[in-house]
Amino acid sequence: MRLSLLLAAPLLWLGVVYLGSLGILLLNAFWTSDSFTGRVIPFDWSLDAFRQILGNDVYRTIAVRTVAMAILVTLTDVILALPIAYYMARVASPRYRRLIVVAVLMPLWASYLVKIFAWRSIFQGNGVLTWVLSPFDIAGPGNDEIFNSWIVFSYLWLPYMILPIYTSLERVPNSLLEASADLGAKAGTTFRRVVLPLLLPGLVAGSIFTFSLTLGDYIVPSLVSDAKFIGNVIYDNSALGNFPVAAAYSLVPIFIMIVYLLIARRLGAFESL
Amino acid sequence: MRVALRIATWVILGFLYLPLVVVAIHAFNESGFMAWPPTGFTLRWFGEAIENSAIPEAFVNSILAALGAVAIALVLGTLAAMAVQRYSFFGRDTISFLLLLPIALPGVITGIALSTTFQTLGINFGLTTIIIGHATFCVVVAFNNVVARLRRLPRSSEEASSDLGADTWITFRRITTPAMRTALLSGALLAFALSFDEVIVTLFTAGAGTQTIPLFVLAAMQRPTELPVVNVVALVLILFSVIPVYIAQRISGDVAGGGRY
Numbered sequence: 001m002r003l004s005l006l007l008a009a010p011l012l013w014l015g016v017v018y019l020g021s022l023g024i025l026l027l028n029a030f031w032t033s034d035s036f037t038g039r040v041i042p043f044d045w046s047l048d049a050f051r052q053i054l055g056n057d058v059y060r061t062i063a064v065r066t067v068a069m070a071i072l073v074t075l076t077d078v079i080l081a082l083p084i085a086y087y088m089a090r091v092a093s094p095r096y097r098r099l100i101v102v103a104v105l106m107p108l109w110a111s112y113l114v115k116i117f118a119w120r121s122i123f124q125g126n127g128v129l130t131w132v133l134s135p136f137d138i139a140g141p142g143n144d145e146i147f148n149s150w151i152v153f154s155y156l157w158l159p160y161m162i163l164p165i166y167t168s169l170e171r172v173p174n175s176l177l178e179a180s181a182d183l184g185a186k187a188g189t190t191f192r193r194v195v196l197p198l199l200l201p202g203l204v205a206g207s208i209f210t211f212s213l214t215l216g217d218y219i220v221p222s223l224v225s226d227a228k229f230i231g232n233v234i235y236d237n238s239a240l241g242n243f244p245v246a247a248a249y250s251l252v253p254i255f256i257m258i259v260y261l262l263i264a265r266r267l268g269a270f271e272s273l
Numbered sequence: 274m275r276v277a278l279r280i281a282t283w284v285i286l287g288f289l290y291l292p293l294v295v296v297a298i299h300a301f302n303e304s305g306f307m308a309w310p311p312t313g314f315t316l317r318w319f320g321e322a323i324e325n326s327a328i329p330e331a332f333v334n335s336i337l338a339a340l341g342a343v344a345i346a347l348v349l350g351t352l353a354a355m356a357v358q359r360y361s362f363f364g365r366d367t368i369s370f371l372l373l374l375p376i377a378l379p380g381v382i383t384g385i386a387l388s389t390t391f392q393t394l395g396i397n398f399g400l401t402t403i404i405i406g407h408a409t410f411c412v413v414v415a416f417n418n419v420v421a422r423l424r425r426l427p428r429s430s431e432e433a434s435s436d437l438g439a440d441t442w443i444t445f446r447r448i449t450t451p452a453m454r455t456a457l458l459s460g461a462l463l464a465f466a467l468s469f470d471e472v473i474v475t476l477f478t479a480g481a482g483t484q485t486i487p488l489f490v491l492a493a494m495q496r497p498t499e500l501p502v503v504n505v506v507a508l509v510l511i512l513f514s515v516i517p518v519y520i521a522q523r524i525s526g527d528v529a530g531g532g533r534y
Contacts, residue, residue: 231473
């Protein structure tokens with residue numbers, strides 16, 4: 001089959017539908033919207049949207065808060081994923097390992113909204129958390145705390161981190177670990193000097209998901225907390241018909257993610273996706 | 274060390290399942306406000322869910338959107354995978370990088386980009402726009418699965434086929450496609466599940482008139498009177514998630530045991 005024939009349809013799709021839309025989004029950031037109807041006037045160039053964003057501290061606070069949350073969630077998931085992935089790959093018997101893989105996969109396929117809904121019922125005033133904490137006379141956090149977002153994000157994306165780390169750990173040959181031990185390295189040193197570099201690509205691959213999914217999510221923060229994130233700003237502005245501001249602000253996560261992806265590619269994460 | 278790792282594994286698995294178990298219990302909770310501990314056992318909410326006419330309508334929309342997105346994804350994803358894996362050409366790495374963008378960039382970006390484009394071009398929102406939106410990330414999923422398979426597939430059988438006089442099309446149909454079958458199936462499965470579950474892109478591309486299951490759940494969970502119905506839908510969705518895991522396990526077991534590749 002000729003190369004051009006194979007590539008024509010996917011490139012047309014990627015180029016026109018996806019990149020084309022991103023292009024129109026970018027253009028919208030430089031256009032103005034009719035203050036009366038809210039409709040964007042194409043080819044009416046202005047930097048108003050950028051002025052509005054730069055002139056308001058709230059937008060910067062929200063960007064910093066979102067990136068900080070994305071980093072925090074990624075670190076939390078790495079810490080939670082390492083022991084279970086290590087156990088799956090190197091300790092559990094093959095039959096047992098298969099069972100745990102299925103057990104980790106199952107929640108991944110369960111509905112995203114259902115999981116948020118479940119956490120809402122846990123956090124709410126008369127929910128599970130209040131009941132658990134009642135001996136200590138502490139009430140549940142309710143559904144207005146930024147702390148909740150951290151828990152729910154870390155919960156939602158955890159399997160995305162466990163699976164790639166598990167896959168890279170499984171590929172580490174035993175002979176390397178034995179060689180390290182023979183040469184006198186303690187378990188901790190072997191982990192740090194041999195295992196960690198080998199699982200780094202998988203870890204970075206997982207972090208692309210945990211970081212990117214947190215960076216753009218606006219459902220979780222709006223359902224379990226009262227703090228606004230980047231996604232909320234974009235969604236709220238577009239819902240209000242303020243497309244230029246929504247478009248201009250989307251450049252923040254796009255820029256952050258492209259930098260992140262370029263670094264991830266240098267660390268060899270793409271082979272582990 | 275081993276004991277500590279085992280305990281950590283169980284604690285983390287418990288963390289993963291705790292919310293799902295809580296939702297499952299609430300579906301039978303007599304308290305309509307999800308009070309804990311449950312005030313009593315009831316099947317009342319199941320009756321209310323069955324009588325809710327918005328649910329079947331949203332369900333049909335979700336299925337149609339997922340089928341449409343999967344169909345586009347399989348065709349375009351396979352074509353792109355064959356081009357990237359079977360040929361080397363100028364810009365190949367760039368195309369592989371660009372193909373990752375729809376899943377690597379947050380959904381809100383895909384959503385707002387498509388929504389502004391549809392607005393700017395004056396396209397009406399509805400099921401078609403939802404399918405286009407979902408297809409953007411489903412193509413990537415199909416592409417990834419097929420590329421991974423093609424990478425492991427030796428060229429020799431394809432070459433043998435053409436040496437024996439088969440033209441490109443016959444080779445593709447009789448040799449390449451059967452070898453890719455399970456990869457296509459698991460790609461389709463994952464793409465279907467992602468589309469069926471998608472909220473963010475759907476919110477941007479659905480418009481006012483069309484509702485899918487996630488949009489129904491999102492709207493209903495913010496209305497206190499409909500919480501019990503959401504619990505029932507939630508339980509059904511959790512049970513549904515067993516299906517793809519089961520199929521995926523069957524597929525991978527097939528590959529391991531069949532020795533066909």
